[in-house]
Amino acid sequence: MAQKPSIPKGTRDFGPQETARRNYIFQTIREVFASYGYQQIETPAMENLSTLMGKYGEEGDQLLFKILNSGDFMRGVPEADLRQGSPTRLAARLCEKGLRYDLTVPFARYVVQHRDELTLPFRRYQIQPVWRADRPQKGRYREFCQCDADVVGSDSLLCEAELLQMVDTVFSRFGIRVRIKVNNRKILSGLAELIGESDKIVDITVAIDKLDKIGLDGVNAELRQSGLGEESIALLQPIINLSGTNEEKLATMRRTLADVPVGLKGLDEVDFVLGTLQGLELRGEVELDLTLARGLNYYTGCIFEVKALDVEIGSITGGGRYDNLTGIFGLEGLSGVGISFGADRIYDVLEGLNLYPDDLTTSTRLLFVNFGAAEAAYCLPLAARVRAAGISCELYPDSAKMKKQMQYANQRGIPYVAIAGETEMAQGKVTLKDMATGQQRLLSVSELISSIQPHG
Secondary structure: OOOOOOOOOOOOOOOHHHHHHHHHHHHHHHHHHHHOOOEEOOOOOEEEHHHHOOOOHHHHHHOOOEEEOOOOOOOOOOHHHHHHOOHHHHHHHHEEEEEOOOOHHHHHHHHHHOHHHOOOOEEEEEEEEEEOOOOOEOOEOOEEEEEEEEEEOOOOOHHHHHHHHHHHHHHHHHOOOEEEEEEEHHHHHHHHHHOOOHHHHHHHHHHHOOHHHHHHHHHHHHHHHOOOOHHHHHHHHHHHOOOOOHHHHHHHHHHHOOOOHHHHHHHHHHHHHHHHHHOOOOOOEEEEOOOOOOOOOOOOOEEEEEEEOOOOOOOOEEEEEEOOOHHHHOOOOOOEEEEEEEHHHHHHHHHHOOOOOOOOOOOOOEEEOOOOHHHHHHHHHHHHHHHHOOOOEEEOOOOOOHHHHHHHHHHHOOOEEEEOOHHHHHHOOEEEEEOOOOOEEEEOHHHHHHHHOOOO
């Protein structure tokens, strides 16, 4: 018996309906990006591992999909490495490339590699799939598509405000109610300094970032495992549990971090961004969330995350400022800030809230019925004229029974059917049937086009 076909866990096939819906998401986001002057680029699915490793923290490195070297990949591997069986050492020997984990690090590599061709500040957007060897679950996939927009070559906090304005515009167009969460890594660094644990900043941010998933007790347990003492953990509790308006939170944190310059700088940056957004009258709610950490190591300033209010799902957009990323590739002093839309989670939210437009999957507007060779030959040039007028149409490929062809039109949601038999052919016309009303009219091809041409 032939083996039943399957696909890897955490990946999906997309049929016509799913693909139409995904294209609706991509096109909406693409239009907003372009309206703000962003230019599209693409980078390879695989990058050198030297480009990817060490950019996402220890957890991120473990989630990289590594690609075995071509040919005899075992050749040259020392016997000692094979006996020892260390996955890290073996991967370094056997794999030179990996699938991209996100679009930001490849973008930083692109900027450094093409620096002389770019006009700064450079606004770029990129819509491509990424891969992570994560544990699949609802809203979390091993292969998924990101829609990124970044600005490099500017330190201005206006970039942060503009990116969040773009986020609000996108979700307003989708009809999704969202909460935009904002924080700053400098504030988190200030807190780590305040409690005397500056060397544990990565551990602290990784743990705090999991608050929604594992709860406060889980976060505290992770902090203990990272070596934080009970006194330090106790000092963090009021911050993790801080509530109130954005203004009240800022005032409390200014008192808390009064003697920590890096923390105060982070508060100033957040204050500017929030103040700028107030003047833009966004539709979505904007919240200063001091537990927001964004686990990726490369963030250095403001960080963002977007949550859907009416569906239980993880963040659907995230991003932030990264001052040092291109420096890793040898180009110092080039600051960047960006956002990334999680298209797959947005898909699930739109589906859960029934927010997709009704006509997304109706690609064919007119079906020509096939009665035989002579009729098909008559219809083919007519179909060409219809397509030239910008109307999608198709000729049924087989001269099947009329009932079967009508069923096909119904199942596909095709709104019009053109019938051409001996009578119509003799007059150089077709009979147009409206599938919704059943009305039939004898028309010339020009009249047909005028009748079914979409308006507006």
